[in-house]
Amino acid sequence: MRLTAPEVEHCEHASEGSLSRRALIGAGALGAIASVPLAGRVFRLGDALGSPSKAQDVKILQLVLQVEYTQVAFYSQALAHGALEGELRDFARTALAHERQHLAAVRNALGAKAGGKPTFDFGARIRSPKAFMRAAIDLEDTAVAGYNGQAANLTKGTLAVAAEIVSVEARHAAWVRAIAGEVAAPDAVDQPMSAQQAAAGLHALGVSS
Numbered sequence: 001m002r003l004t005a006p007e008v009e010h011c012e013h014a015s016e017g018s019l020s021r022r023a024l025i026g027a028g029a030l031g032a033i034a035s036v037p038l039a040g041r042v043f044r045l046g047d048a049l050g051s052p053s054k055a056q057d058v059k060i061l062q063l064v065l066q067v068e069y070t071q072v073a074f075y076s077q078a079l080a081h082g083a084l085e086g087e088l089r090d091f092a093r094t095a096l097a098h099e100r101q102h103l104a105a106v107r108n109a110l111g112a113k114a115g116g117k118p119t120f121d122f123g124a125r126i127r128s129p130k131a132f133m134r135a136a137i138d139l140e141d142t143a144v145a146g147y148n149g150q151a152a153n154l155t156k157g158t159l160a161v162a163a164e165i166v167s168v169e170a171r172h173a174a175w176v177r178a179i180a181g182e183v184a185a186p187d188a189v190d191q192p193m194s195a196q197q198a199a200a201g202l203h204a205l206g207v208s209s
Contacts, residue, residue: 120208
């Protein structure tokens with residue numbers, strides 16, 4: 001899978017809930033953000049008041065990069081801890097393979113403008129199957145809502161690739177919900193998150209400086 005910076009052209013996927021939803025997906029763009037403190041840094045995403053641009057794509061992808069870093073770290077650490085078995089372990093392995101591809105693609109798109117990796121303390125969330133399932137649902141919901149919250153602010157080419165990635169994130173969320181015995185798709189529509197909300201969600205899951 002490869003994204004070409006600054007124009008993202010194509011993305012391939014391997015074969016291989018949650019935070020609350022508060023409104024209809026079309027209720028308005030929630031991507032007009034000033035600054036988002038997360039992991040000891042401030043992501044300046046700017047006010048998405050003008051037309052989408054390549055410069056704005058970079059700012060949004062910097063937030064997306066933090067989401068992907070978190071997902072890779074979460075699944076890697078959970079699998080290394082050894083508490084996952086059966087379908088739950090299969091889910092974590094498959095999700096990790098996907099997220100590694102997503103992370104590589106976003107880093108490639110950003111090039112020298114990619115932000116640094118945050119540090120993580122997932123605590124008990126990776127130490128038992130039940131805690132892992134709850135955290136995985138929250139994390140995948142944050143990823144979906146974070147991507148959707150910025151969709152209207154992306155240029156056409158970058159939006160096309162983001163749509164391919166976010167659809168996989170949504171399948172992850174549905175899969176782990178089903179394993180947990182929950183309704184795989186509990187809502188008819190998803191509520192997008194602002195960058196600030198997405199950053200807060202990552203922090204709540206154990207992202208730190």
